[in-house]
Amino acid sequence: MIEFYHVYKQYIKNQFAISDISISIEKGEFIFLTGASGAGKSTFLKMIYKEEVPSRGQILINSMNLNLLPDNKLYKLRRDIGIVFQDFKLLENRTIYENVAIPLIARNEKKAIVDKMVINALTLVGLTHRRNYFPTHVSGGEQQRVAIARAIVGNPKIIIADEPTGNLDTELSINIIKIFERININGITVLIATHDNNILKLFPKRILRLDKGMLVSDIGIGGIS
Amino acid sequence: MIEFYHVYKQYIKNQFAISDISISIEKGEFIFLTGASGAGKSTFLKMIYKEEVPSRGQILINSMNLNLLPDNKLYKLRRDIGIVFQDFKLLENRTIYENVAIPLIARNEKKAIVDKMVINALTLVGLTHRRNYFPTHVSGGEQQRVAIARAIVGNPKIIIADEPTGNLDTELSINIIKIFERININGITVLIATHDNNILKLFPKRILRLDKGMLVSDIGIGGIS
Amino acid sequence: MNLLKTAIINSIINIMRNKVINILSLGIIAFTLLIFGIFNYLSLNIENFTQNFSKNIVAIFYFNEGVEKKLIDDLTKRLENNVLVDSVTYFSENQSEIQFTREFPELKYILNEFKSSPFPSSIELKFKEKKKNTKITSLIEEIGKLSIVESKQVNLDWAEKITTLSRFITIAGIFLSGILIFISIFIIFNIIKINIYYRKEEISILRLVGATDWYIRIPFLIEGGILGFFGSIFASIILFTLLKLIPIYARSVIELSKGVLSFDFIPTSIFIRLIILGTSIGFFSSLFSIRKFLKN
Amino acid sequence: MNLLKTAIINSIINIMRNKVINILSLGIIAFTLLIFGIFNYLSLNIENFTQNFSKNIVAIFYFNEGVEKKLIDDLTKRLENNVLVDSVTYFSENQSEIQFTREFPELKYILNEFKSSPFPSSIELKFKEKKKNTKITSLIEEIGKLSIVESKQVNLDWAEKITTLSRFITIAGIFLSGILIFISIFIIFNIIKINIYYRKEEISILRLVGATDWYIRIPFLIEGGILGFFGSIFASIILFTLLKLIPIYARSVIELSKGVLSFDFIPTSIFIRLIILGTSIGFFSSLFSIRKFLKN
Ligand SMILES: Nc1ncnc2c1ncn2[C@@H]1O[C@H](COP(=O)(O)OP(=O)(O)OP(=O)(O)O)[C@@H](O)[C@H]1O
């Protein structure tokens, strides 16, 4: 489903944010991506939904080579991927409800369906009571949960979450990961970048560990780094 | 140094983000503020540097009543407080060096002093090699450390940090808290909002626990909730 | 149709959301178009005004002695059919004499000494209003060259200058209107560019969550169109009000007679032009401005 | 002084940082001022142009029969000292006769029958250029009312219209310049407001880390001033170029003689006005725009 072939990423000459990564992720896998701050986790994820392009190497999503994907077809890729951004990327001038609805509206879904799905997603993250608030009017953790709701609302085939629990307390973090687990059961691939060892311990999954852009370990289900 | 007298905060009618908090924090204390997402931690901190004003009650900082502080004297309060914002609040169009230098330049410090102090702060958070990068060009954890560097650069009397380790791995988180501890030794009051139980366990300090805006526990040094 | 309706409603909601910037844009667009409108109106009206002078031109043609009356009648008839000509008055030799006495009453008695009138016969040509001076001038030249005409007398001294002025204003008008259209487009284009630039984050987020380019583009196009449309409506209202107010003011100050400056002449074409211009500038500015944000 | 220098340098760096929005602002400010400049120039020049007509006015005053030559000489002298008057030519009765024969050659032989000239004596008045027609008109009226003057003959028909036009253009010019100053200020003000609005986050962050209001304000003021200054410099350059180009173009098309339209008349006061206006608008717009962001 997600395949990296000798992928390198240099933002700046001779500094590799990602260095020679080859990896294959199957449909329905649940994967944690870990590593120190600046190890390249976000960069790795960004290349999957083509916010960044590799400096070298190939990435295939569903057997489609991203290097060959034209800009005006990008939306097709992104509709299959639900993304929780590390910095949330919420629209300040739209309510939480509207923020979560965006991926559906962008897909031209009917109003009734949008309504049902948005409320569903907000219920999962426990934020229905905040649906008419604007993002700047809720707490950091609440914003993060809005971002999570938006990522899962459109029934994507892949979910990518970049430190989705950075602003959440342990209890809530576990709940969120459990939501991802539940989604994963339906065959949806889940990829979570996290630095929370607690979570890595509590949820025994495949763990990819990055260090200075290199994939230093790839431990299968049940393994703990 | 920091005194709250029956402080309430309502953003929205009949919804208390902070509810009847009275508390006193002495000079040189090191305090963790904890509680679930949406408990009111950020609101509590924002009222200290008057980004938000209480709906009811009085706040005294250094015996100065914030309600009586006019807008054009606010800067005096804020120069005494170093703040790590939950959402970093870095200026995108300035380099990391420049971002960290702002509090000093706003104080009209000499160039040589600015230079020394900025490099100092960046060294503490391990980011000297990124000093000429723009915030959007570094990782989430690096951004957070820039925010920390900016908070400590001006030798403030109080340091307020809102989830300063949300984007950092455990090792780095511990390092950062250690930096705050070192600063605290010099008599600087430190107030950190965090949901990281790990840290609460590792650093035995006074812990304020909020729940739905209320102060539900205030455990002294050595206590663990 | 229904899709367009919701799109328009959403655009209006969106405009409301970004109130500050959009009200500013609207204001600037309105004023840019207003300036354009004023200029346009002015050049139209001055042109119109200078053409009014045509009715003040009087040309007198003196005929050779003994010219057959029939030839003169033919000429008169031909001239009366000319679109430029308002009236042709024939003065026989005697009538010329009468006129002479009217102009030089002191010399009346001289004429008593003649048996027949010593004056040549003549025609006096007056012109219709709102005719181009250039055309009138060339008609006068043409008649002057006829073999039966001995000499002509025309008060073209001022008329020529007015013609020059009129020509100049027309050319300057075209020139300046060109510049102003360009400037209007430039300003509005850039206002909308700022507007979009200001929302580049929104665009990038929309792209990241899987919106198609057209999904992103259409609201901006509609918003651009709406801004342009309402901008031009405001401009039209202000222009109209000004045009109603200026004459009242002007007349009270310089006692303009209605006849001289026909300020009541407010061509609706200006407003139509403004609205079409405004709306399409808004629309196309959005179309072009948004392009660069739809890369990657 | 040194502080100001660093402040200006920092402002320029800042302008460079927000290139897109600032270049747009600069462009819009420049063009707004350009339009203002064009209008200002136009009203100055048209006024100037209409005043040129004064030298084409000719007034002839016929005296009563037997008026003492001394009285006429007195009048002539008085008129010669008048600032409006270019020349006064006296025609004795005989000279009037000569003129008559020149105008009506067919009638020359009539005059042979008289012993003394049957014509009244007269003076012909010509006027200097660039004089106000209103003043000339009232001078003519005044002379016409003198008891020694029997009648007058003036080619004021066109002149009066030109006067009306000139008066109208002056008033319209004041009116429109007023509107345009207002519009320029409005546009520039709002551009800078957008500019500041666009950076409201920066302002709020600066306040949160302890910057004083003046620390925040000063760069914006200087930036506003710089934008206004360079905007007006650009506007001046473009205006100057236009004013150099238009006459060349205009002359080639409508064969304007230099004398008629003195387009070479480019008053430097326009540029000075533009630069002062631009800089101060930039400065004060910033001052007022930033206020609302310095609350809390
Ligand atoms: N500007 C605002 N307008 C309305 N409600 C607000 C505003 N800011 C915060 N709130 C609400 O007040 C409550 C407390 O918010 P606060 O940001 O203080 O929580 P927090 O403890 O910092 O949470 P987190 O750990 O998620 O950052 C939340 O329920 C939030 O939705």
Ligand SMILES: Nc1ncnc2c1ncn2[C@@H]1O[C@H](COP(=O)(O)OP(=O)(O)OP(=O)(O)O)[C@@H](O)[C@H]1O
């Ligand atoms: N746009 C960019 N330009 C230049 N360098 C960049 C850019 N984005 C990231 N980097 C650098 O690339 C490296 C990897 O960044 P990345 O964001 O992938 O790290 P990360 O593993 O997500 O870290 P964190 O846990 O702190 O979010 C970092 O050293 C960062 O400074």
Ligand SMILES: [Mg+2]
């Ligand atoms: Mg990251």
Ligand SMILES: [Mg+2]
């Ligand atoms: Mg918070």
